[in-house]
Amino acid sequence: MCTIIQGIPVAADSILPENTIKRLVFELIKDWEWEGRELGRIELICDGNIIHVVSYGKPVVKRISLQNDAKEFL
Numbered sequence: 001m002c003t004i005i006q007g008i009p010v011a012a013d014s015i016l017p018e019n020t021i022k023r024l025v026f027e028l029i030k031d032w033e034w035e036g037r038e039l040g041r042i043e044l045i046c047d048g049n050i051i052h053v054v055s056y057g058k059p060v061v062k063r064i065s066l067q068n069d070a071k072e073f074l
Contacts, residue, residue, distance in 0.1 A: 001016075006025075006029060008025065008029070008041060010025055010042045010044070020051075024051070024053060041055075
């Protein structure tokens with residue numbers, strides 16, 4: 001099952017109850033915010049009695065001008 005919770009794409013096994021998915025996602029969001037990182041997407045994979053939680057950060061894109069100060073990077 002794929003869904004979006006608070007703007008974050010979440011892929012979860014269909015066997016997981018919706019309230020469990022939401023609880024795990026909200027905990028992850030809180031943890032990532034506390035660490036100062038931005039959450040990009042989440043995968044919840046059920047393996048018997050264990051839930052594997054895989055979380056990915058948003059990619060960081062940085063643009064550097066080749067004018068003036070940026071020449072020192074070349």
